Amino acid sequence: MSSTWKPGVALGGLILLVTSAVAVIHVSAQSGSQGVAARQVTFTKDVAPILQRACQNCHRPGSMAPMSLLTYEDVRPWARSINQKVSNREMPPWFIERHVGIQKFKNDPSLSDDEIALIGKWVDAGAPMGNPADMPAPRQFSDQNKWVMGTPDVIIKMPKPYKLDATGPDNFVNVLVDPGFKEDVYVSAIETKPLGNGFRVIHHATTQMVEDDSDSSGVFFNEYAIGKEADIFPPNAGRLIKAGSKVLWNLHLHPDGEATDVQVEMALKVFPKGQQPKYVEFTQHMGDMSDLDLPGSTVTRTDGYFRLPKPAMITAFQPHMHAVGGAMCIEALYPDVRADSARPGAARTDTINCVSHFNFGWSTTYPYAEEVAPLLPTGTVIHVTAWSDNSPSNKFLQTDPRNWIGSGQRTIDGMAFAWMSLFYLDEADYQERIKVRQATASTQNQQ
Ligand code: HEC
Incomplete structure (x- = not known):
């Protein structure tokens, strides 16, 4: 089924959006397996650095994943399973389609095609350890009990633990x-943490701000x-918490064999009273597709639209679907504002991103690297295409695929x-940023 929703490769007018992403693809194609061809691929030299970067955050003792991937002894029994999970791109959990749209994000743990090929070669060769002297120094992990953002101004905590x-x-x-916000507050950084052992069982914790009774599901605020x-916003940018807002946490918890008290807290850095950030x-x-x-037994495509009332910078994307979710793409349909584009035919469009294998277990947010974040003019329509997969090939489906949904x-x-x-942003600011991007794009083209 998956091939039916593979979007075409949209390289067309993507100059502003992906010039630097294309450069990144070239860089990664040059590193990796070249030079390794001549010698044997080993755990210590080739595989361990990949696992350190992309897996150990979750796969280490006491963390959420089912097994540790720190040492050769830990990893060896899982070699085949690792090969399968990484080549299907089920691990690490990062489901952005790699051949379409923007490819440069903040905190992207995903593996390059070369890294996956390297793991495959290693497994095919019998998963040898190699020379212990090649083993990289162990990765250091940040202290669970420390705030990465520095000292917070406000901490909001679940009043009592949930017993899992x-x-x-x-x-779920x-x-x-109700944290008791008496006036509007602008936030410059947000960090959510589980207390104690909670991080072993928390798949995700999302925070919504419920601003009034008319919308009980609230506005998205943060995801852990x-x-x-921490989510640390760019200088002069902040997120508004309206007076009276309540915090709604949604926890997805996965029992791990030990009863656990689950409690999360969220720390905020706020702008001084009376100060409003520029952005x-x-x-x-x-x-939204109502x-x-x-x-x-069918995959159904639906389309939704949103027109930007002002120039905007998109900073992150997260597809939201339920168990029947299959895939989602977002695309920019530009307004015909340039004199030379008043032509018959299709509007100028760019595919921003696609998630082709939506995984209901992971609410992954994809935050754009600042220099490639979509910068879009007034009147751009964001076109959201979703594919709902109510068929037996959707393994997250919790209902009989013969049923209507x-x-x-x-x-x-x-x-x-x-x-x-x-x-x-205002028009002048937008024009200025476009100029900077065009200048950067042309220097990159000359290289
Ligand atoms: C964000 C946390 C996270 C990251 C990063 C991550 N994993 Fe996982 N992994 C999990 C969790 C949780 C599970 C079990 C539940 C699931 O499959 O979703 C899992 C399951 C697995 C399994 C299947 C285990 C089984 O019981 O069959 C393998 C193999 C695996 N991961 C390998 C990797 C490799 C290799 C990487 C890095 C390239 C990686 N994972 C990165 C969290 C993570």
């Missing part, structure tokens, strides 16, 4: 807390998953929209 049983199915828990540290960074739904009509709030109901983080 030792065994059983995954638990909502916790609503293991290894995720207000916020996250909203785009392209009234999904998803026949059984409609829209709804439950995880077994259909839902599809994009969480987009963005800030608006």
